[in-house]
Amino acid sequence: MRILVTGGAGFIGSHVVEHLLGRGHEVVALDDFNNYYNPAFKHRNLAQARQHVKFSLVEADVSNLERVRDVFQNGRLDMVIHLAARAGVRASVKDPFLYQRVNVEGTLNILECARGAGVKKVTFGSTSSVYGLNARVPFSEEDALLNTASPYSATKLAGEALCRAYSHLHGMDIAVLRFFSVYGPRGRPDMAIYLFSESILQDRTVGVYGDGSSSRDYTYIDDIVQGVVATTEREFGFEIFNLGESETTVLLDMIRLLEKALGRKARVQHLPEQPGDVPRTCARIEKARGRLGYRPGIKIQEGIPRFVEWLKKELPA
Numbered sequence: 001m002r003i004l005v006t007g008g009a010g011f012i013g014s015h016v017v018e019h020l021l022g023r024g025h026e027v028v029a030l031d032d033f034n035n036y037y038n039p040a041f042k043h044r045n046l047a048q049a050r051q052h053v054k055f056s057l058v059e060a061d062v063s064n065l066e067r068v069r070d071v072f073q074n075g076r077l078d079m080v081i082h083l084a085a086r087a088g089v090r091a092s093v094k095d096p097f098l099y100q101r102v103n104v105e106g107t108l109n110i111l112e113c114a115r116g117a118g119v120k121k122v123t124f125g126s127t128s129s130v131y132g133l134n135a136r137v138p139f140s141e142e143d144a145l146l147n148t149a150s151p152y153s154a155t156k157l158a159g160e161a162l163c164r165a166y167s168h169l170h171g172m173d174i175a176v177l178r179f180f181s182v183y184g185p186r187g188r189p190d191m192a193i194y195l196f197s198e199s200i201l202q203d204r205t206v207g208v209y210g211d212g213s214s215s216r217d218y219t220y221i222d223d224i225v226q227g228v229v230a231t232t233e234r235e236f237g238f239e240i241f242n243l244g245e246s247e248t249t250v251l252l253d254m255i256r257l258l259e260k261a262l263g264r265k266a267r268v269q270h271l272p273e274q275p276g277d278v279p280r281t282c283a284r285i286e287k288a289r290g291r292l293g294y295r296p297g298i299k300i301q302e303g304i305p306r307f308v309e310w311l312k313k314e315l316p317a
Contacts, residue, residue, distance in 0.1 A: 001232065002026040004077050006062055006110060007084035009033060011186050012125065012179070014045035015225045016081060017055070023229070026054040028075055030068075030084065032061040036091070037189050045186050062106030065113075072117040079232060082110050083125040085156070088190060092152035093275050103155035104162075111166045121173045123231040124163050128180040128217065128244065128281045129153035138217075138284040141178070141240045149278055160240070167238035175231040180244030180283045184221030184303060185310035192251075193218070193304070196266065197258055197311050206266045210273040212252035215280045217244040220298035220306070230292040244283025245296045257300060261308040 003020055007013040008029025020027050029046065033039040049055045060067040062084045071077075085103050086092070092099040107124070114122055131139045132147035148154045160176050167174045183193045199206045227243040249257075255266050288294035298306075 001078040002028070002076055003232065004028045004030060004071065004075060004080045006030045006080070006082045007125070008057070009042035009046050010083065011045070011188050012182060012221065012224060012228070013083045014042075014049065014186060015221055016083070016228050017046070017049050019225050019229055020232070021049060021052045021054055028056050028058060028071070028077070030058045030060055030062070030071060032084075033059060036086065036088070041186075041189065061102070062109055063101045065109045068109045068113050069116070072113040072119065077117065077119050079121040079123075080110060080114055080119060081123045081125070081228060081232075082107065085125065087152065087188070089129060089150040089152050089277060090274055092150050092155070096151035099151050099155045103152075104158045107159040107162055111162055111172075115166060115170050115172065120171065122163065123228060124159060124174060124176045126160055126176050126178045127153065127156050128178050128242070128283065129278070130157045130160065130178060131281065133278055137280060138246060138282040139242065140284045141242060141287055150275075164238055173235050174238050175236050176240040177227060177231070178240065178242050178283070179224055180217040180219045180242065180281055182219050182221055182224050184307050186221070187307065193254070193258070193307060194311070196255060197262060197308060198315065200258060200262050200264050200266045201312075201315060203267070205269045206255065207271050208251060208255075208268050209271050209277060211270065212255075212268070213250060214277070215248040215250045215282075216254075217246065217248050217282045218254065218300050218303070219244045219296065220303040223296035223298055226296075227288060227292055227294045230294060234292070236291070239291065241288040241292060241294070242283040242285050243288060243294065244281075244285060245299065246283050246285045247299070248280060248282045249300050254300070257304045258308070261305045
């Protein structure tokens with residue numbers, strides 16, 4: 001297949017690109033290399049893929065309809081894996097209009113251009129953030145989503161709704177994947193595991209929002225990629241799947257795992273809780289197990305040392 005991966009230079013996207021190339025697919029990566037964090041990270045992410053004869057790169061913003069339409073008209077595409085988005089709960093509180101433009105309008109552009117080009121198969125990267133202040137644990141795909149807690153989660157939920165509508169109206173085969181706190185090599189530098197590790201290594205204060213009792217379902221990148229790639233091999237009509245480890249780790253316990261892997265102590269500073277943050281996430285993954293053959297296998301006790309080993313090679317001595 002010839003597959004378009006939007007956000008293909010990002011953390012998850014670049015791993016998906018490499019895996020698809022390894023399975024013999026042609027891959028077109030689309031990314032705008034914005035300055036949410038240093039674009040040099042994304043360029044490094046694609047260093048290996050750029051060497052592959054079946055890889056091509058388009059630098060474009062998904063919210064630019066004309067540029068997206070050009071990609072579909074010139075691409076002879078069989079499928080889209082739409083991962084491009086503005087991420088981050090706190091940043092979305094500061095600039096909700098940007099998040100609406102990229103995450104909602106950008107998703108609509110992808111869906112409409114796919115429809116126009118006759119591309120029937122789409123995988124949409126969503127987030128556990130759509131569950132918001134959900135009281136039921138673990139989170140199920142069947143839960144009512146009435147408590148979104150940030151513009152980011154609201155825009156991703158809107159993207160899911162657009163996917164459902166396009167599947168219903170146009171017979172498109174769409175899988176929505178709700179990712180739970182993904183970490184691992186090439187992780188975004190603004191995310192907690194990367195940020196805390198860097199701070200500990202450089203003997204800087206680790207800022208913890210709240211009392212440290214919040215918990216997350218941390219999911220290693222290899223397990224996420226397994227789930228994403230599985231959607232290229234099956235048809236669904238329209239389905240939503242959680243992709244997580246289905247286990248939670250308290251924030252302070254995660255820091256202790258980092259200390260052990262890094263061989264250094266963290267200097268923790270407690271800060272006020274931030275608007276938009278939620279107290280916990282935890283994925284129910286029975287549906288993904290049954291329909292995708294999803295089998296997460298890397299617990300955080302193994303994943304943290306793997307990440308630290310990669311990070312030490314990346315950071316300047």
